[in-house]
Amino acid sequence: MLKCGQVFHWPAFLFGESFIGLHVSSQLKKLHEIIDPVAEEMGYEIVRIAMVNSATGGDVTLQIMAERPDGTMLIEDCEKLSREISVIMDVEDPIAGEYVLEVSTPGVDRPLTRRKDFENYTGYEAKIELSVPEDGRRRYRGLLQGVTDDLVQIKVDGEVYAVDFDNIHRAKLVLTDELLAAASRKQ
Template sequence: MEITERVDALIRPSLEDMGFDLVRVHFSGGGRAVLQVMCERPDGSMTLDECAEVSRTVSALLDVEDPIPGAYELEVSSPGIDRPLTRLGDFDRYAGHEAKVELAVAVEGRRRFRGIVKGTSGDEVVIAVENGDVALPFSQIRAAKLVLTDALIAAHAAAHPQDGGPGDGTGAGQEEE
């Protein structure tokens, strides 16, 4: 089992007990090893105080179990507006918005797609691309992310008026690439 799977299995139950959905666990080794934990409330919200609460809980769990050899930095954040799409249900939740999808194996001669998310059909994700709709096997998606558009910003602002919109100064949801 790789590090991200071990950490996911270790922290998911506690985060769910706290009322959070775990969106992604990502570990990058190398010179500056970083463990990134993304989570949110079921309604998609996440405050700076909640990030700190999650960070303390995750730190305590990792200190006890020690699933990562060596030193690393822990980063806890919300997924942000232009969030990664990591669960099959994310593609239904964000239907109508533009996304970039990268596959492990080519479909119709391509591994990268950009288009409007139409939702899911069984275990496939349907994306409207320039030539029509394409069904992508969820199991073959290596990475998927919403594209920051005016429509996505407006939908987020309507759903979360308490956030103050992009650049609300909390730092929650910001991610480096």
């Protein structure tokens, strides 16, 4: 099944080796090894790969979020990438059993999974959740201030916090008027 649009929930496990998150399954690493080169050859960047089980325990969905290097992604791009990924997945057969393939854009209130995401969205509001609390704190909501070395800077209530990129469990942009205005300028 092909969907090109936003995905609004966080799956149980996600991200590849070069993405945030401490615990990466070997299956997701294998999927990145298969899918990333296909996407790159076509001029796309993978933002996130996730395997999500349905609430009823039936179908498994392979969710792939991708974009062009300029941050855009059209429905036609999703369709092209989906067709190519389908071919390579049929050949490699890395998932036991049946699954649904879902290729989408990251959406406006996108997940932040790569260091460059935190840089590209400096000045925008984000939510960050850590795997392990730092200085007694696990969650942050504030304005991104960029990345220095492996530390993501986020300004919360006037104070700037530096959190270890490798300790980020999940992060996403917060849907604000400023973010919507910036997204509409991109189109």
